[in-house]
Amino acid sequence: MTTVTDIDPRLRARRGAVRRAEGRRRLRFILIGLAILGLIFCGWAALRSPLLDLDHVEITGLGPSRLAEAQQSIGLEKGTPLNDIEIGPIKADLEALPWVLRADVEKSWPSTVHIEVVERIAVAQLAKEDGRVAVVDATGTIMAEGGLEYEELPRISLEASAALGEVEPQSRPGLALIATLPDDLLQWIEAVTYSPGASPEARGVVGLDLVGQAEAHLGEATLLSDKVQALRTVLNGVDLTCIRVIDVAVPDFPTIRRDPVCSAWAQIN
Numbered sequence: 001m002t003t004v005t006d007i008d009p010r011l012r013a014r015r016g017a018v019r020r021a022e023g024r025r026r027l028r029f030i031l032i033g034l035a036i037l038g039l040i041f042c043g044w045a046a047l048r049s050p051l052l053d054l055d056h057v058e059i060t061g062l063g064p065s066r067l068a069e070a071q072q073s074i075g076l077e078k079g080t081p082l083n084d085i086e087i088g089p090i091k092a093d094l095e096a097l098p099w100v101l102r103a104d105v106e107k108s109w110p111s112t113v114h115i116e117v118v119e120r121i122a123v124a125q126l127a128k129e130d131g132r133v134a135v136v137d138a139t140g141t142i143m144a145e146g147g148l149e150y151e152e153l154p155r156i157s158l159e160a161s162a163a164l165g166e167v168e169p170q171s172r173p174g175l176a177l178i179a180t181l182p183d184d185l186l187q188w189i190e191a192v193t194y195s196p197g198a199s200p201e202a203r204g205v206v207g208l209d210l211v212g213q214a215e216a217h218l219g220e221a222t223l224l225s226d227k228v229q230a231l232r233t234v235l236n237g238v239d240l241t242c243i244r245v246i247d248v249a250v251p252d253f254p255t256i257r258r259d260p261v262c263s264a265w266a267q268i269n
Contacts, residue, residue, distance in 0.1 A: 054080045055111035062117050066099070070117060073097060082107055090115070098165035099143045124178055124192070125153050126160040126171055134160045138179065140171040154178050155191045157209065170196060170204075173221035177206050180224045185232055187211075205249075212240070219249030226251040 057076050059067055073093050076085070087105045094103035094117060102118040120137035122144065128134050135144040135153065142164050144150065156174035174192040181189070188210050196204040206224075208216040208231075218227045230251040242262035248254045 053111060054078050054082055054085060054113060057113050057115065059115045059117060061119065066117075066119065069097065070094060070100075070115075074115075076113060082109065082111060082113075085113060096165070098141070101137070122150055122153055123175060124171070125150060125155045126158060126168060127155075128160050134162075134164075134168070136160075136168060136171050136175070138175055140167045140169060140175060142166060142168055154181075154186065154189065157191045157193045170194060173204055173206050176221050177208075177218065177224055177228075180228050182228070182232070185228065185235075188235060210246075212243075214240075214243050215245050217245060217247045217249055223251060230254045 126134040162168040191209040193207040230248040242258040245257040
């Protein structure tokens, strides 16, 4: 028969100490967890508080009319928690506007969104297939349609098929030519012309419609600075009576053609 004896008091005390230590450890973990949850809740509450919501939207780089369009595009509402505002979609919405070249957006805590917008610079006019006038920047992007403020821009004689905000690739040779034209030569020009090549692989040719029913033939859109300089030399140093064509496709050897009827009439008179 087995006799049950009392547990040694030292062993009993040791077991009690272990249980109390385990209890304190569990309590410590619980308190740490509650503290973390409390911090998370306080952070969330702070981010949702009126102290960290949107109070100011600062947009720079635009005039009054463009400013209103930009504000409508981004649709930011005051009172929105700043933490909920995503920069990427705002930037994308602004750069989707055809006249915007680039937009930089940043949040400034506690309550401001800063936006800097860089507008495209209008360079030339194109005719459109529907009769309207398209305005392009230096990249050939159609940034606007019509408008009195663009009437003084050089005109490229081609029909644009691209839509607003898209690039009109056939405008690029003419734009390259416009970029080389000095101010004193612009007064001679009524339009920049471009004729595409007979095949996709063939290069087109550029030219100028000049005042007085004359034309300047520049050939392919290469060596444009040399060709423009040759044209200036002809216009400034040659009798322009009855001239109909100035050919500077080979800039070192420019040639001119006069209207024979006009020349004969001029000699008679």
